[in-house]
Amino acid sequence: MRSFDDVLPVLKTLGRALEKYARIDKMPFDFGVGDPLFPAEIHMVSTVVTQGPFSVTELAQELGTTKGAVSQLTGRLLKKGLFTKEKDRHNGARVIISATELGRVAHSRHMEFHQKHDAQFMAFLQNLDDSSYQVVCSLSEEMDGWMGNYLK
Numbered sequence: 001m002r003s004f005d006d007v008l009p010v011l012k013t014l015g016r017a018l019e020k021y022a023r024i025d026k027m028p029f030d031f032g033v034g035d036p037l038f039p040a041e042i043h044m045v046s047t048v049v050t051q052g053p054f055s056v057t058e059l060a061q062e063l064g065t066t067k068g069a070v071s072q073l074t075g076r077l078l079k080k081g082l083f084t085k086e087k088d089r090h091n092g093a094r095v096i097i098s099a100t101e102l103g104r105v106a107h108s109r110h111m112e113f114h115q116k117h118d119a120q121f122m123a124f125l126q127n128l129d130d131s132s133y134q135v136v137c138s139l140s141e142e143m144d145g146w147m148g149n150y151l152k
Helices: 004-024 039-051 056-063 067-079 101-117 119-126 130-150
Strands: 083-087 095-099
Touching: 039 056, 039 067, 039 095, 039 101, 056 067, 056 095, 067 083, 095 101, 101 119
Parallel strands: none
Antiparallel strands: 083 095
């Protein structure tokens, strides 16, 4: 079994990667729709395009965030013309969030952005043997739980 000191370099590397991700998460990107979008915004747009439409509650559950955060983001995305909202025909108290055509364009450009920027890392993952890929999947799950513990 490895000691804490043995695994510390791995934790430092992960820490650097997480720090870079935190900085990136605060940067707006141009997806060709008139307004730059922050990662949380474009990821919400992509979720609604690929899996929606959603109610605010459903979208919060899907994204693993609060209804308040979803309401704030959807408000900004409505103003930017990427979402529409309408009352559910079957339940008047429920509001449904859908993507507009501009939202679908943003999603498409977002996918192109990732294909370009993530190509090297995606090739790394795609070329792993099955055993190594399972280790990466397990690591990802463990990291998710690890970070979740800080939010409790």
